Amino acid sequence: MKCELGVSDLPPQFPKEDVDVYKVVSEGDRVYVRLELSGEPHYLTVSGEEVEFHSTKLVQLLRESEFQECTPRGILSELFYSIVYELGVTRAYLYSSFDRLYDEITGGQLKGTEEIREIRRKIFTLYSDTSSLYYACRKLERIVGKEVLEDVQFALERAEILAVRTSDIYNIYLTEVQNELNVIIKKLTSVSFIFLPITAVASLYAVGFPSLPQTLNSPNTALFPPPPDRPRGGSNPLPKARRLALSSQES
Secondary structure, eight states: OOOOOOBOOOOTTOOHHHHHHHSEEEETTEEEEEEEETTEEEEEEEETTEEEEOOHHHHHHTTTOOOSOSSHHHHHHHHHHHHHHHHHHHHHHHHHHHHHHHHHHHTTOOOOSHHHHHHHHHHHHHHHHHHHHHHHHHHTHHHHOHHHHHHHHHHHHHHHHHHHHHTTHHHHHHHHHHHHHHHHHHHHHHHHHHTHHHHHHHHHHTSOGGGHHHHHTSTHHHHSOOOOOOOSTTOOOSOHHHHHHHHHHHO
């Protein structure tokens, strides 16, 4: 069954500010609804036996749909199922992109974080759209029925799983970067080990051996003599030169 679906501008009485905050606002017999697709808001009004769309995008989603009945229940149910299908296609694409990005990270092919930021932005936009759809469906459960709500809830759970998987993608990337740094440090350590013998030989040739006798013959050497060997028996432990110096001072 085909239904006539029209698009109109937001009427003056449409409480846009409240709907942007609460997503679903009821005033008398009218229900004002805000849905999100790709992060952009789309509005509609449910009143009595009529659904009034204020978004061309929502009408395009229902252009090829077959309705069981042209009532708010039939139109909203088909609308929610169409949005769930669109979100499912987007979610499958993001799952594939996530797996490809993971392979690039673990294979060392990813050299920046631009792709990581972009896929995280798309995934959290998907999660926001699905959350908005679930909240609106829960508020309109008396119209669309419990079965539609359960299907939308399942889509939300799948979006949550994808969001959780991407929350650690930065950690995976930083771990791979750290592993690459460890390999570089290991190579640098190996190169420095090769030069250790050369450095040792160079340090030996840097010592001024010709000046060593002059140093020993210097008068300052007597001020700091080497420690004497421990004498045996009861002999005087002082060196002979030291004993003569002390004797001259006493006299």
